[in-house]
Amino acid sequence: MSKINVGIVGYGNLGQGVETSLSYNDDFNLVGVFTRRDPKSLNTKAYHVDDILDFKEDIDVLILCGGSKNDIPETREFYSTHFSTVDCYDNHKDLLNHYKILDSITKENENVSIIGTGWDPGVFSVQKLYSESFLPNGESYTFYGPGLSQGHSDAVRQVNGVKYGAQYTLPNDHLVKEIEDGKEVNYTKEAAHIRDVYIVSDNTRTDEDIKEEIINMPDYFKGYETNVYFISEDEFKENHQNLNHGGYVLRRGFTNNNQATYKIELNLDSNPEFTASVAVASARAAYRFLKDKNFGAKSLFDVPPSYLSRRTTEEMIQSLL
């Protein structure tokens, strides 16, 4: 069987995660990593991104690993004109616009783009769709964590007196249990999450002052149950450098007076590596759509689960159904 030829654009956490994930999926061939840096500075088969059109005929699917803030919006027209792509674009507010732009370009150029892969958007989105389809009379709840929040950690580090800071979001397990137990709940983002903050002080302010400023920070902490812990620099460097994340999607539905709960839970030691793994399976699906000449933009909603798998129909039915 011929392999699926992929390229990786960008070599940050996500791009490196894709390279790792490809090593567990031997139906792929990595044509190369495309970077804005000096390709020789990377310890992998790398080319300068300006040369990417030279590889147009060699690449079946390009996995876009740039950032959602600037890279994806600035380059999406170019890549979807010349390549079939998979991205992990996670700007939820812009996803519909993104879909429309890519759908039109890829249809015109006979390409496929699978957008918003990863776990949120991605796995969580699909589970929300499944669970509401199976339990239409019900409600869905999303809980994030336990995991490091990059945005909240950045906010904490802006506070005077903070040398290092990390913020973990934790799901409110008590609220999860109340939903599962069939109780009436008042679900809000604030009630559903707890924020744990680990701080190394630079000793220019009292711990109490720093804590007060953090827990009252609007948008980020005010209204949340927030715990602030002061720790040593050694402890911080030892225990707070990881990239773990996860969470739940929980749907509670009713048929007659019977309750059903549908819960998906992810616990990821490495958020970018799992995101990358979903992107790689999605690249397999993009290749299948391409073979079907089913062009256009897609999300995981449009992907038959079988397209993500290497198994044949017979194997799937025999082993998994």
Next chain:
Amino acid sequence: MSKINVGIVGYGNLGQGVETSLSYNDDFNLVGVFTRRDPKSLNTKAYHVDDILDFKEDIDVLILCGGSKNDIPETREFYSTHFSTVDCYDNHKDLLNHYKILDSITKENENVSIIGTGWDPGVFSVQKLYSESFLPNGESYTFYGPGLSQGHSDAVRQVNGVKYGAQYTLPNDHLVKEIEDGKEVNYTKEAAHIRDVYIVSDNTRTDEDIKEEIINMPDYFKGYETNVYFISEDEFKENHQNLNHGGYVLRRGFTNNNQATYKIELNLDSNPEFTASVAVASARAAYRFLKDKNFGAKSLFDVPPSYLSRRTTEEMIQSLL
């Protein structure tokens, strides 16, 4: 929008569950229930199953709610010749054969059959496929319960001295936690499950004798952690008449040295009503395949999640992605 016209074959727990589920999905029109009993004896719009061909033009999708032991194998050729169907056939060992038979008949007759819907096979199967596709370097574990096992309850009732009996399968939560915590485990069906048995004695044997016979019953209980509780007839009738079930599918995978766990958990007060709800969403998908002229047998592996939903592409992206 014109509604999807469905018929229900069989009016046991599952068929009644389908009727209930349709009431939460107003894009369907129930043409009627088809039964082997006297249609007048049912408190619904019912016809005799022998008259079903009179409704061939009126029905888009037929939901087959007969038993997996005899009804489905005996009638599958007939129904898939004349109708597009959805079934909840759960004889895992025969599913591939079932698929092949139906695929050939439905392609010839321009019908669609979605097989093995429900939660196992069905939701659990799809989650096994997703999780192994996203975490190829890993292992999957299935845990059933807490829930009533019909087969084991029947076995218990065969024991001399047992007047009433109910057997609940419980997942071994300790083992689940060990897997999630990254420990080496020795997963076997026996280690993964605990069996709780509730007995009303007819007082012709000692409780100890009855218990010994149960816990040593080969295939059913021997090798399992089994707890036998003797209760009064009143308590049995009060607390042990329900149809709850559920379980977990858990995948633990690794990328580099990082662990990721993907866990889906179902807790169903009514096993047949949830199974029915999945069948109804699958009937929507069957109708979409029919409109696409994409004939043949399918499982949920082949169904784009969007086909199960009433939402438009734009709504899905905006609300769920």
